[in-house]
Amino acid sequence: LSEKLQNALGKLKGRGKLTEKDVNSSMREVKLALLEADVNFKVVKNFINDVKERAVGSEVMESLTPGQQIVKIVNEELTNLMGEKESKLEFSPTPPTVILMCGLQGAGKTTTAGKLANILKNQDKRPLLVACDIYRPAAIKQLQVVGEKVDVPVFSMGDKNNPVDIAKAAVEHGKRNGNDIIIIDTAGRLHIDEELMDELEGIKSEVTPNDILLVVDSMTGQDAVTVAETFNSRLGITGVVLTKLDGDARGGAALSIRAVTEKPIKFVGMGEKLDELEPFHPDRMASRILGMGDVLSLIEKAEKSFDAQKAMELEKKIRSQQFTFDDFLDQLDQMKNLGPLDQVLGMIPGINSKQLKNLNVDEKEIVRIEAIIQSMTKEERTDPAIINSSRRKRIAKGSGTSVQEVNRLLKQFRETKKMMKRFTDMEKSMKKKGKFG
Ligand code: GDP
Numbered sequence: 356l357s358e359k360l361q362n363a364l365g366k367l368k369g370r371g372k373l374t375e376k377d378v379n380s381s382m383r384e385v386k387l388a389l390l391e392a393d394v395n396f397k398v399v400k401n402f403i404n405d406v407k408e409r410a411v412g413s414e415v416m417e418s419l420t421p422g423q424q425i426v427k428i429v430n431e432e433l434t435n436l437m438g439e440k441e442s443k444l445e446f447s448p449t450p451p452t453v454i455l456m457c458g459l460q461g462a463g464k465t466t467t468a469g470k471l472a473n474i475l476k477n478q479d480k481r482p483l484l485v486a487c488d489i490y491r492p493a494a495i496k497q498l499q500v501v502g503e504k505v506d507v508p509v510f511s512m513g514d515k516n517n518p519v520d521i522a523k524a525a526v527e528h529g530k531r532n533g534n535d536i537i538i539i540d541t542a543g544r545l546h547i548d549e550e551l552m553d554e555l556e557g558i559k560s561e562v563t564p565n566d567i568l569l570v571v572d573s574m575t576g577q578d579a580v581t582v583a584e585t586f587n588s589r590l591g592i593t594g595v596v597l598t599k600l601d602g603d604a605r606g607g608a609a610l611s612i613r614a615v616t617e618k619p620i621k622f623v624g625m626g627e628k629l630d631e632l633e634p635f636h637p638d639r640m641a642s643r644i645l646g647m648g649d650v651l652s653l654i655e656k657a658e659k660s661f662d663a664q665k666a667m668e669l670e671k672k673i674r675s676q677q678f679t680f681d682d683f684l685d686q687l688d689q690m691k692n693l694g695p696l697d698q699v700l701g702m703i704p705g706i707n708s709k710q711l712k713n714l715n716v717d718e719k720e721i722v723r724i725e726a727i728i729q730s731m732t733k734e735e736r737t738d739p740a741i742i743n744s745s746r747r748k749r750i751a752k753g754s755g756t757s758v759q760e761v762n763r764l765l766k767q768f769r770e771t772k773k774m775m776k777r778f779t780d781m782e783k784s785m786k787k788k789g790k791f792g
Pocket residue numbers: 458459460461462463464465466467543570598599600601602623624625626627
């Protein structure tokens with residue numbers, strides 16, 4: 356998928372203007388690429404329409420090329436489609452919280468149950484794993500092994516009782532033993548069948564889970580959509596765990612499942628080990644689908660050039676000697692994603708990065724610098740000259756730093772300003788020389 360998308364989008368690179376025809380033809384290729392990656396065709400259709408609508412109608416940002424603009428939109432729409440932010444577990448206000456794991460055989464339910472228990476245990480919860488898969492030989496044993504590895508108790512009643520009764524008894528057991536989270540591992544089938552659905556419905560109505568998590572193997576592509584649709588319509592799932600993303604899965608499943616069920620993907624499995632479960636980040640998944648190569652660096656560059664535009668505004672202020680600590684703070688904010696201060700200041704046209712050597716600001720320091728500036732009053736930020744020793748003490752205290760650090764920042768700020776003045780003076784005199792010499 357990535358390669359196809361990159362090819363499709365790559366064709367837009369370096370063109371002066373983006374016509375409706377350009378958008379249409381590139382979208383046709385994006386569409387083929389998505390379909391090839393097993394994304395549900397309805398999802399693809401809607402996606403393409405959304406992107407087209409935005410792309411054709413929208414103005415191209417001044418600092419972006421039309422191709423970059425399209426990439427930005429495709430990336431944003433992909434992210435939107437998968438939910439805007441990370442989605443957490445539902446905790447019951449009256450413990451225990453009950454989490455029901457469901458899904459087809461081999462999807463990763465048992466493993467994920469163990470991984471979840473591990474995460475929750477590390478958050479000072481007291482989870483209990485429940486063995487409700489009574490069909491597959493050794494399924495109970497497997498959960499017990501997993502439980503042992505993550506040091507979480509496992510409740511089981513052998514394979515002679517029915518899963519609904521086991522689930523009910525487990526919740527009672529959990530209540531008595533102070534377990535605040537009950538994670539129920541259930542059986543799967545190779546294909547969806549009525550018996551399995553009935554059983555899960557039975558467990559659901561008996562223990563009313565706070566979360567019903569559908570575990571889906573991300574390698575199953577288009578099938579994942581049918582599975583998700585069926586489980587959701589029968590059980591009303593509350594979220595999805597996408598497993599085996601450490602393989603070469605293309606992310607198409609995430610895209611379709613979210614769009615078709617409108618239920619959030621809550622976690623992703625990134626390996627067989629029991630600490631390899633991560634919260635789902637839609638933006639990262641969008642990046643995965645778009646690929647890490649050309650396309651993303653394009654967007655990055657686009658955003659950098661956008662910052663360059665802001666830097667121009669800053670330059671004006673510098674030239675007119677109006678640069679204050681507030682501007683400094685603005686800059687810090689903007690460049691958090693960009694890199695070290697000297698590099699960012701280096702983006703200001705005409706400033707030589709060698710001149711910035713004595714600034715010596717690294718990224719970790721930025722946080723402390725921000726704290727210091729935020730502890731200054733409005734007056735102090737505009738006119739740092741008034742910051743006397745008692746003010747310095749107050750600022751250091753307020754920002755959780757030391758007077759030495761405050762002093763150092765003030766000195767750096769003065770030096771920056773001085774250097775900027777030297778630079779503008781030098782430029783002026785060069786211009787004069789050019790004029791008269
Ligand atoms: P269940 O039948 O749904 O309970 O699935 P299992 O938990 O038994 O997992 C089936 C297989 O998938 C096992 O070999 C697991 O180790 C493996 N597995 C589960 N999750 C992941 C994952 O995120 N990445 C990888 N690589 N393997 C996984």
